[in-house]
Amino acid sequence: MKLISSAIIVFLLAGFAAAQRNFDQPSPYSAQLTAELKLLRDGALKSDYAWDQLAHLTNNIGPRPAGSLQANFAAQYVADEMRKLGFEVKLEKVVVPHWVRGEETGALVQFPGMAPGTTQKIALTALGGSVATPGQGATAEVVVVNNFDELNALSPDKVTGKIVLFNARFDKQLAATGHGGPAYGQAVIYRAIGASAAAKQGAIAALVRSVGGADYRLPHTGGMFYQPDVPKIPAAAVSAEDADLIAYLARQGSVRMRLVLTPQQLADVDSYNVVADLKGSELPDQVVIVSGHLDSWDLGTGAIDDGAGVAVAMQAAHLVKELGLHPRRTIRVIAWMNEEFGNSGGRAYAAAHKEEAGKHFAAIESDLGAGHPLGIHMAAPAANMPLLQPVAQILQASGAGLLQTSEDAETDIGPMCAMGVPCFGPIQDDRFYFNYHHTAADTLDKVVPRELQENAAVMAVLAYALASLPKDLERPTAKPARAF
Amino acid sequence: MKLISSAIIVFLLAGFAAAQRNFDQPSPYSAQLTAELKLLRDGALKSDYAWDQLAHLTNNIGPRPAGSLQANFAAQYVADEMRKLGFEVKLEKVVVPHWVRGEETGALVQFPGMAPGTTQKIALTALGGSVATPGQGATAEVVVVNNFDELNALSPDKVTGKIVLFNARFDKQLAATGHGGPAYGQAVIYRAIGASAAAKQGAIAALVRSVGGADYRLPHTGGMFYQPDVPKIPAAAVSAEDADLIAYLARQGSVRMRLVLTPQQLADVDSYNVVADLKGSELPDQVVIVSGHLDSWDLGTGAIDDGAGVAVAMQAAHLVKELGLHPRRTIRVIAWMNEEFGNSGGRAYAAAHKEEAGKHFAAIESDLGAGHPLGIHMAAPAANMPLLQPVAQILQASGAGLLQTSEDAETDIGPMCAMGVPCFGPIQDDRFYFNYHHTAADTLDKVVPRELQENAAVMAVLAYALASLPKDLERPTAKPARAF
Numbered sequence: 001m002k003l004i005s006s007a008i009i010v011f012l013l014a015g016f017a018a019a020q021r022n023f024d025q026p027s028p029y030s031a032q033l034t035a036e037l038k039l040l041r042d043g044a045l046k047s048d049y050a051w052d053q054l055a056h057l058t059n060n061i062g063p064r065p066a067g068s069l070q071a072n073f074a075a076q077y078v079a080d081e082m083r084k085l086g087f088e089v090k091l092e093k094v095v096v097p098h099w100v101r102g103e104e105t106g107a108l109v110q111f112p113g114m115a116p117g118t119t120q121k122i123a124l125t126a127l128g129g130s131v132a133t134p135g136q137g138a139t140a141e142v143v144v145v146n147n148f149d150e151l152n153a154l155s156p157d158k159v160t161g162k163i164v165l166f167n168a169r170f171d172k173q174l175a176a177t178g179h180g181g182p183a184y185g186q187a188v189i190y191r192a193i194g195a196s197a198a199a200k201q202g203a204i205a206a207l208v209r210s211v212g213g214a215d216y217r218l219p220h221t222g223g224m225f226y227q228p229d230v231p232k233i234p235a236a237a238v239s240a241e242d243a244d245l246i247a248y249l250a251r252q253g254s255v256r257m258r259l260v261l262t263p264q265q266l267a268d269v270d271s272y273n274v275v276a277d278l279k280g281s282e283l284p285d286q287v288v289i290v291s292g293h294l295d296s297w298d299l300g301t302g303a304i305d306d307g308a309g310v311a312v313a314m315q316a317a318h319l320v321k322e323l324g325l326h327p328r329r330t331i332r333v334i335a336w337m338n339e340e341f342g343n344s345g346g347r348a349y350a351a352a353h354k355e356e357a358g359k360h361f362a363a364i365e366s367d368l369g370a371g372h373p374l375g376i377h378m379a380a381p382a383a384n385m386p387l388l389q390p391v392a393q394i395l396q397a398s399g400a401g402l403l404q405t406s407e408d409a410e411t412d413i414g415p416m417c418a419m420g421v422p423c424f425g426p427i428q429d430d431r432f433y434f435n436y437h438h439t440a441a442d443t444l445d446k447v448v449p450r451e452l453q454e455n456a457a458v459m460a461v462l463a464y465a466l467a468s469l470p471k472d473l474e475r476p477t478a479k480p481a482r483a484f
Numbered sequence: 485m486k487l488i489s490s491a492i493i494v495f496l497l498a499g500f501a502a503a504q505r506n507f508d509q510p511s512p513y514s515a516q517l518t519a520e521l522k523l524l525r526d527g528a529l530k531s532d533y534a535w536d537q538l539a540h541l542t543n544n545i546g547p548r549p550a551g552s553l554q555a556n557f558a559a560q561y562v563a564d565e566m567r568k569l570g571f572e573v574k575l576e577k578v579v580v581p582h583w584v585r586g587e588e589t590g591a592l593v594q595f596p597g598m599a600p601g602t603t604q605k606i607a608l609t610a611l612g613g614s615v616a617t618p619g620q621g622a623t624a625e626v627v628v629v630n631n632f633d634e635l636n637a638l639s640p641d642k643v644t645g646k647i648v649l650f651n652a653r654f655d656k657q658l659a660a661t662g663h664g665g666p667a668y669g670q671a672v673i674y675r676a677i678g679a680s681a682a683a684k685q686g687a688i689a690a691l692v693r694s695v696g697g698a699d700y701r702l703p704h705t706g707g708m709f710y711q712p713d714v715p716k717i718p719a720a721a722v723s724a725e726d727a728d729l730i731a732y733l734a735r736q737g738s739v740r741m742r743l744v745l746t747p748q749q750l751a752d753v754d755s756y757n758v759v760a761d762l763k764g765s766e767l768p769d770q771v772v773i774v775s776g777h778l779d780s781w782d783l784g785t786g787a788i789d790d791g792a793g794v795a796v797a798m799q800a801a802h803l804v805k806e807l808g809l810h811p812r813r814t815i816r817v818i819a820w821m822n823e824e825f826g827n828s829g830g831r832a833y834a835a836a837h838k839e840e841a842g843k844h845f846a847a848i849e850s851d852l853g854a855g856h857p858l859g860i861h862m863a864a865p866a867a868n869m870p871l872l873q874p875v876a877q878i879l880q881a882s883g884a885g886l887l888q889t890s891e892d893a894e895t896d897i898g899p900m901c902a903m904g905v906p907c908f909g910p911i912q913d914d915r916f917y918f919n920y921h922h923t924a925a926d927t928l929d930k931v932v933p934r935e936l937q938e939n940a941a942v943m944a945v946l947a948y949a950l951a952s953l954p955k956d957l958e959r960p961t962a963k964p965a966r967a968f
Contacts, residue, residue, distance in 0.1 A: 059732050060597030062604040073599035113544030115557035120546040120785075123924060216700030217784070217925040241927040245785075248543050248928075300701070301604075301729075440607060441701035443725040444732075 029390050033468050036325055037394050037461050043319045044457035045398060050315035051449050053081065054308055057294075058301035058444045065298040066338035067098030067269040074294050075272045078335045081314060082276035085321045087333065091272035094348045096338040098269045099129055101298055102262030104236065109139060110256035111249040119258075122246070123239040124207065125219040125299065126261045127191060128341060129226070130235045137260035138163065138205050138234065144250045148190075148197055160202030163257055165209070166190035167243050170434065172213045180213075180430035181368070184437075187211045188222070195235035196227035205259050206235045209243035214435040217241050221297055222438045223341055234261045273345045274335040278320060278327065280467060286329040287356070289363035290316045290463040293339035293412050300442030304433060308370035308447055308455065310335045315456040316463045327467035329361050336412040339367065343411050350415030357419040362466045362473060364424045365410035366455060369437075370447045371429035373458045375402025379409040380422035381474040391465045398454045402427055420475045424466070426458045513874045517952050520809055521878050521945050527803045528941035529882060534799035535933050537565065538792055541778075542785035542928045549782040550822035551582030551753040558778050559756045562819045565798060566760035569805045571817065575756035578832045580822040582753045583613055585782055586746030588720065593623060594740035595733040603742075606730070607723040608691065609703040609783065610745045611675060612825060613710070614719045621744035622647065622689050622718065628734045632674075632681055644686030647741055649693070650674035651727050654918065656697045664697075664914035665852070668921075671695045672706070679719035680711035689743050690719045693727035698919040701725050705781055706922045707825055718745045757829045758819040762804060762811065764951060770813040771840070773847035774800045774947040777823035777896050784926030788853035788917060792931055792939065794819045796850050799940035800947045811951035813845055820896040823851065827895050834899030841903040846950045846957060848908045849894035850943060853921075854931045855913035857942045859886025863893040864906035865958040875949045882938045886911055904959045908950070910942045 027034060044050075057064070057074055064071040079089045106122030114120075143162045145151045151164065168190050174183040188211050195206040210220040219237045226232045236259065238246070249255045274294065280286060292309020296302020317333045337345040353360070362380075375392060378384060382405050392403040408414070409423030417423040429451075436442045466473075511518060528534075541548070541558055548555040563573045590606030598604075627646045629635045635648065652674050658667040672695050679690040694704035703721045710716045720743065722730070733739045758778065764770060776793020780786020801817045821829040837844070846864075859876060862868065866889050876887040892898070893907030901907040913935075920926045950957075 055732065056597060059729055060595070060736075061599055062602065069602050070599045073602075111544070113540060115545055115554045118546065118553050118557075214700055215925065215929060216698055216702050216920075217923070217927065218700050218702070241925065241929055244929055245543055245927070248539065252544075436700075439701070441699065441725065443701065443729070445699060445725055445728055 027390050028387060028470060034390065037391065037465055039323050040319050040460040040464055041394055041397065041457045043323060044315060044460045045453045047315065047319065047453065049318045050311040050452050050456045053314050054303060054311035054447060054452065055444055057307045057310065058303045062301050063298045064294060064296045064302055066096040066271060066295045066341045071295050071337065072271055075274050075335065075337060078274045078294060078310065078314065082274065082317060082333060085317055087276035087278050087317060089274065089276045092275050092349065092352060094271050094273055094337045094345045095268050096271045096344050097341050098266040099341065100264045100266060101126055102132065102264060103260055105260045106238065107258045108255060109258050110254065112252040122242045122257065123217045123219055124236040124242065125221045126263045127224040127235045127237055128221055129224050130261060130263055131232045132263055133205065133234045133259055133261045137258050139256060139258040140204055142246055142250060142255045142257050144247045151197060151201060154201065156202055162203055163205045163207060163259060164198035164203040165207040165243065165246055166194045167209050167247050169209065170211055170213055175213050175434055176431055178429065178431055180434045184211060184434055191222050191237065192225055195224055195233050196230045199230045199233045203233060205233050208237050210237045210239055212434045212437055212439065214439065215240060218439045218441060220438040221299055234259065236261055271337045273337050273349055276317065276333040278317065278331045280329040281326040282328040284330050285359050286361045287332050287359055288329050288361050288463055288467040289332050289334055289413065290459055291334035291336055291365045291412060293336040293367060295338050295340055297340060297438050299440040301444065302442055303444045303447050304369035304442050305437055306339065306367045308452060309366035312366050312452065312456040312459045316460040319460045320464060325464065327464055329467040331463055331467050339411050346412035346415050350419060357416065357421060360416055360421040362422045362424060363413040363416050364459060364463055365413045366426050366459060367410045368428045368430050369433040370452045370455050371433060372451050373400045373426040373428050373455050375400050375404065375427045376424055376458060376462055377404045377406040377427050378422065378424050379406050379417050380476045383474045384422065387469060387471070387473065391462055395458055395461055398457055400454060400458050417476060418479055420478050422473045422475055424462060426455055511874050512871060512954060518874065521875065521949055523807050524803050524944040524948055525878055525881065525941045527807060528799060528944045529937045531799065531803065531937065533802045534795040534936050534940045537798050538787060538795035538931060538936065539928055541791040541794065542787045546785050547782045548778060548780045548786055550580040550755060550779045550825045555779050555821065556755055559758050559819065559821060562758045562778060562794065562798065566758065566801060566817060569801055571760035571762050571801060573758065573760045576759050576833065576836060578755050578757055578821045578829045579752050580755045580828050581825050582750040583825065584748045584750060585610055586616065586748060587744055589744045590722065591742050592739060593742050594738065596736040606726045606741065607701045607703055608720040608726065609705045610747045611708040611719045611721055612705055613708050614745060614747055615716045616747055617689065617718045617743055617745045621742050623740060623742040624688055626730055626734060626739045626741050628731045635681060635685060638685065640686055646687055647689045647691060647743060648682035648687040649691040649727065649730055650678045651693045651731050653693065654695055654697055659697050659918055660915055662913065662915055664918045668695060668918055675706050675721065676709055679708055679717050680714045683714045683717045687717060689717050691722050694721045694723055696918045696921050696923065698923065699724060702923045702925060704922040705783055718743065720745055755821045757821050757833055760801065760817040762801065762815045764813040765810040766812040768814050769843050770845045771816050771843055772813055772845050772947055772951040773816045773818055773897065774943055775818035775820055775849045775896060777820040777829070777851060779822050779824055781824055781922050783924040785928065786926060787928045788926050788930050789921055790823065790851045792854035792936060793850035796936065796940040796943040800944040803944045804948060809948065811948055813951040815947055815951050823895050830896035830899050834903060838903065841900065841905060844900055844905040846906045846908060847897040847900050848943060848947055849897045850910050850939060851894045852912045852914050853917040854936045854939050855917060856935045857884040857910040857912050857939050859884050859888065859911045860908055860942065860946055861888050861890040861911050862906065862908050863890050863901050864960045867958045868906065871953060871955070871957065875946055879942055879945055882941055884938060884942050901960065902963055904962050906957045906959055908946060910939055
């Protein structure tokens with residue numbers, strides 16, 4: 001596909017010249033680099049490549065949980081696509097856990113005011129990593145708590161042998177004001193470690209109110225982690241509606257529930273990070289990573305989490321080749337494996353490339369969906385801002401001109417960031433992201449084509465700019481990566 | 485609960501007097517009637533009674549499909565509640581079908597670009613009344629059509645032995661502009677009669693894109709009807725996302741699907757319309773019905789469809805008693821049974837009360853959820869407008885002052901309307917109704933407490949006004965009731 005006509009190039013160069021005249025300080029970028037970045041931006045905003053790749057990953061391949069046939073097939077697919085572009089491709093081995101969802105049903109079998117002889121179905125889904133319920137399932141009274149303090153305040157006889165429901169609400173108002181991440185952060189702790197907390201008190205199973213903003217009877221799955229010294233009890237997420245129902249009934253009297261979960265933890269599986277290089281023309285040893293994660297949860301088809309991230313990283317590669325550009329440093333597209341289940345891909349890469357950490361000039365990952373990007377966040381010293389301001393200026397044309405520092409990097413690049421690599425990602429509109437996150441409804445239609453193009457523009461422009469910067473970035477000091 | 489203080493009554497009467505001075509024509513209503521209507525309105529806007537009843541029906545009793553234990557238990561519950569208020573209660577027998585949902589799964593087993601050895605899960609739910617798939621399920625190629633014309637244009641060999649997907653889209657834009665009903669009407673025909681249309685062409689199963697606006701991987705069930713002279717084939721609704729997925733893949737090549745549905749059509753069951761009378765003080769033979777339907781679909785707990793309608797009808801009864809009012813005509817609360825599955829309740833009532841049709845002064849039903857009511861629609865001659873204008877004026881205080889004529893009455897009262905009874909219902913904001921309609925997500929939280937109060941105000945004021953009007957309404961000419 002020919003993206004850019006000569007007439008447009010002339011127009012862009014003219015626009016650049018006009019912009020130059022409006023600023024007192026000369027840009028730290030050459031006129032050629034600036035023109036190339038604008039070509040990348042405008043190419044991304046017109047191209048269907050990222051969308052077509054995302055459609056293939058989600059519709060043709062489908063859910064890609066770590067350890068699945070689909071995940072490894074997707075890795076081969078991305079590798080092939082990168083080879084088609086002329087990139088040097090390696091599949092770097094990652095050993096991943098292989099947890100497989102089974103039957104999962106819940107029913108209230110006793111509750112106040114019930115019609116005799118009836119039950120009420122509870123919409124739920126096992127949390128990733130949960131053990132199975134024993135035999136014919138677990139049937140017990142449900143104890144509802146809103147937080148760990150309420151759980152810990154209960155005497156052990158109130159919890160022993162019971163099912164604990166953590167009814168911590170996802171703060172929809174906070175998410176609606178553009179703080180989906182903090183809203184998620186507040187609530188996800190119960191999903192992550194609630195089961196062990198409940199088991200310590202003698203509970204036989206743990207339920208968590210779904211961590212997300214949807215109100216469509218949709219349970220949100222996600223990873224959970226057992227404390228080594230505590231009995232492993234089965235754990236599931238119930239939909240927000242079902243949490244409300246159980247809490248309502250439990251205020252009136254005893255509520256008993258039957259829970260059946262039959263997931264299996266199978267043997268670990270060999271899987272792969274796809275690592276695809278376009279060698280730099282001047283500094284081929286210096287690497288700029290542009291990436292997303294290829295694995296998804298099993299319920300949906302992983303469009304927003306994180307097929308979109310992979311697709312926009314692929315688009316950055318595609319456009320650089322399409323436009324015949326030659327980055328000074330190596331651009332390395334990575335499709336990470338197993339972000340969702342312990343970040344083994346990110347950790348394996350960091351371990352394998354530890355000695356080359358200093359050669360990693362920067363790493364970019366997109367892993368917050370494909371909402372309209374407002375700009376770029378940077379887990380690196382603020383002193384880098386002036387050097388990156390021209391990138392922000394170029395991206396402002398599609399409303400992505402913010403440049404902010406952040407505490408954390410995205411999960412997969414977190415270990416590299418912890419080794420002192422400057423890390424970057426798009427700042428995205430995440431107001432709707434947590435409505436779909438980790439649910440069956442994470443499907444292609446949740447991505448707005450134009451917004452995917454805008455994200456691709458951020459990734460392509462930023463990756464190429466970093467790969468072409470005239471001088472070094474200041475690097476962050478090492479710190480521990482995020483636990484999950 | 486004491487609803488209205490004396491001070492407020494004085495204030496309301498003063499307000500009425502002030503309003504009187506602002507109009508040239510004297511109100512056709514006495515000062516007392518007007519004051520009473522305002523008391524009802526303000527009482528409804530403050531009371532929790534409707535909410536508490538709705539919470540009990542949905543949370544404590546749960547889904548109430550016709551023929552279920554819950555449906556009949558709910559009828560007994562409403563009867564008891566009406567008796568508590570001092571109403572004369574009859575349970576009028578309705579024979580209802582008893583269709584029970586079974587296992588329901590769908591999986592794409594062959595499709596372009598698939599990872600070898602994998603399948604993709606399809607989110608679907610059997611349509612009400614569907615037969616089961618044979619033996620181990622049906623596996624066949626899926627043929628996607630957008631409408632009946634496309635189906636009929638296919639040569640029989642393209643359809644014979646296949647599964648037909650009717651991919652007619654629910655018009656979300658139309659619904660978003662406040663025309664949910666028309667959007668529903670356009671699409672629901674495929675759900676209702678698609679299976680027989682496909683079977684005529686030799687299909688072995690029919691799928692319909694869910695009729696509704698949600699994008700949360702949520703299938704919408706609903707009634708379907710077999711043509712007597714055509715083989716009965718199983719029928720299910722797939723979520724909008726799954727319809728998109730299948731259509732996308734089918735454009736690329738052959739898509740084969742395995743469909744398992746095991747619903748059962750059991751023997752008919754005796755059930756009941758709950759008919760509760762507060763006898764009129766002057767014209768006890770003349771009846772004003774105020775109603776909603778008690779049965780729901782089985783997936784959700786029937787909050788918007790139509791627990792809310794029953795709750796606001798009960799609230800009308802509750803407030804009239806609470807305020808010690810004495811309607812001239814009999815107010816008859818009806819909780820209808822089996823609107824969803826052939827309207828046997830509405831038809832049974834019309835058959836049983838055929839001789840008294842002339843004594844039915846009016847009938848009101850609420851069956852479009854509990855969105856903010858904008859006013860009242862009337863399936864009766866426009867000549868009645870002036871007589872009802874004071875009602876609209878009183879309801880304008882909560883934004884419900886519209887008065888419009890309509891072609892149709894709500895389903896349960898349709899047969900009475902067809903016998904010449906003036907029929908009424910609230911005009912509701914239905915922009916969100918069809919997102920949840922007939923899904924697992926039709927639960928209590930979808931009702932906004934304040935909006936339920938506003939709907940109760942419309943029902944209570946309108947019912948009492950009709951029961952107290954100083955003169956007769958002009959009656960509609962008989963016409964056939966809606967088929968479904």
